[in-house]
Amino acid sequence: TTQAIIGSDGILQHREKYENCGECVFYRKPDVCRIVEGPVADDQVCNWIQGRTGDKEDEEKRKYTVDDVRAFVWGLMVRQPFSHKVVDVEHTTEGWLILIEDTADPPHYFSLSLPFYIEHTSLEHHHTQEEVDSITRTGKEMDFKPPVNFEEASQLYSTGELTTEAFEPFRRAHDAERSK
Incomplete structure (x- = not known):
């Protein structure tokens, strides 16, 4: 069973808090969940957790839209919601590409x-349109690409474009890495 998480900003978050219902069959036999209808493959999680229902119309309705891709990605760079970090975005002849680390x-x-x-993020991470709009607003408030590593942060800090408060996490991570 799950319950949605409301973030400190009052916005429904993409992640959910899981509780053990006692009926979980993730990664185990039998191959049909007794709570969620449908098959569960040996090495997969059930369709409910993935957010994929097989109903293309329903899945299409749950996908969010992005009105300003660059602002959305810059917002993601600051408000990283996943362990994989968004580090850049580029518009190519084939469309927008999001670089991930x-x-x-x-x-x-x-x-x-x-x-x-x-x-992926709307169906499997349960991003909501409200959350995406909030992340995009964060990106629109920026007038330069946010730094993603110590070198970029140092350069912006030395020119006064990055505050001490924004620079400190990069410095601490860099110092910790050097002390290994």
Whole structure:
């Protein structure tokens, strides 16, 4: 069972708090969940957790829209909701690409198309339109791409474009890395 989480800003969050209902069959036999109708593959989670119902019309209704892609991605860079970090965005001849950094050491980088990112985060991470609009507003308030690493943050800090408060997390992470 789950319950939605309302963030400190009063906005319904994409993540949910899970409680053990005692009927969970994630990664185990039998292959049919007794709570959610439908099959559960051996190495998968049920369709309810994934957010995919098989009803294309329902899934299409739950997808959000983005009116300003660059502002949305810049907002994501500041309000990182996932362990995979959004680090850049670029408009190409094929459309918008969102550059992602994973949690490996050293990190891997990969790009996702905007349509794939929207489908994935709306159906599998339960992003809401309200949350996306709030993230986009955060990005619209910026007049430069937010830094994603110590080097970028240092450069912006040295020119006075980044406040001490915004720079400190980058400095602390850099110092911790150097002390290893």
